[in-house]
Amino acid sequence: MAITVVCRIKAKAGMEEEVKQELMALINPTRSEEGCINYDLHQSTDNKSLFLFYENWTSKDALDEHMNKPHLDAFKKKDSELLAEPLDVTLWEKIVTDDQTVKKELEIKADEESYAPSEEIMEKSEIGVTKPVEEEKKESYRFEESFSSNGPDNEGWNLNEWDLHDTNHTGENSKSLYGEASSNFGTVTKTASVTVTLGYSAILQYYRKLELYGANIMSDAAFKVIIDDGSEHIVDEKSQKLGNYTESSWVERSGIDLSFYGGKTVQLKFVVTVTDPASIVSYAKVWIDDITISDEKQVSNNK
Numbered sequence: 001m002a003i004t005v006v007c008r009i010k011a012k013a014g015m016e017e018e019v020k021q022e023l024m025a026l027i028n029p030t031r032s033e034e035g036c037i038n039y040d041l042h043q044s045t046d047n048k049s050l051f052l053f054y055e056n057w058t059s060k061d062a063l064d065e066h067m068n069k070p071h072l073d074a075f076k077k078k079d080s081e082l083l084a085e086p087l088d089v090t091l092w093e094k095i096v097t098d099d100q101t102v103k104k105e106l107e108i109k110a111d112e113e114s115y116a117p118s119e120e121i122m123e124k125s126e127i128g129v130t131k132p133v134e135e136e137k138k139e140s141y142r143f144e145e146s147f148s149s150n151g152p153d154n155e156g157w158n159l160n161e162w163d164l165h166d167t168n169h170t171g172e173n174s175k176s177l178y179g180e181a182s183s184n185f186g187t188v189t190k191t192a193s194v195t196v197t198l199g200y201s202a203i204l205q206y207y208r209k210l211e212l213y214g215a216n217i218m219s220d221a222a223f224k225v226i227i228d229d230g231s232e233h234i235v236d237e238k239s240q241k242l243g244n245y246t247e248s249s250w251v252e253r254s255g256i257d258l259s260f261y262g263g264k265t266v267q268l269k270f271v272v273t274v275t276d277p278a279s280i281v282s283y284a285k286v287w288i289d290d291i292t293i294s295d296e297k298q299v300s301n302n303k
């Protein structure tokens, strides 16, 4: 594991220039040492007698070797005549390597707490993001899908074994998206998906009708809405283990917070999945219509 060193050096009054020359003489031999990633000398803008080395080494062993090099020894021998205080050396280990690590940690936290972290947490934690948060937040995306008579309104759908259906929520001659899975002495899963780019305040809304039927105690008929950003996250689901669950008229599902995936291009997946090791009777049917991913908070921020 790489190790970071911060070394603070304070020159005696009147010795600043001499200390600076001595420290600069260390740079070339140190940088040519094996295991030296960087070895950068700084001088305080507030106090010209303060110097700082910011160093990174490929390993603690490489650093230990450096500490025994003759060029460093020579400098240490002059310590008492040049420096006002002993060298102040601290070792550091990087705990956040990039933006992705932060997001991963937040994701774990969100899972533990069962809700997406607030914007405040996201902003505070986005240390090391190359693009400023404020700039990214200006990007706003809105997605609307009504499954018009000609087919989906948006590109990027992968309907697989789902179909467009004449059952319709709103609009003349418009369609809905229909998925059905029936068990076959095992598990059957069918997925329709679309590629969407999410704004930072993304909220999902859609309308659905469901028919879930589990024929026996070993069965499970389920419908899931999933965000896939490389791994799958269930954002809405309904499961029926035994017996009937039916939504015979359109049900509005709203306020599904996707802001945690804001700024990402993801797969929005609709999944019907039925498990029944004992029969072919269990099934899951779902009709989906009028999907909207809004960015409402973004709009109000711009007022």
Ligand SMILES: [Ca+2]
Pocket: 146, 147, 148, 168, 169, 170, 171, 174, 175, 176, 289, 290
């Ligand atoms: Ca429709």
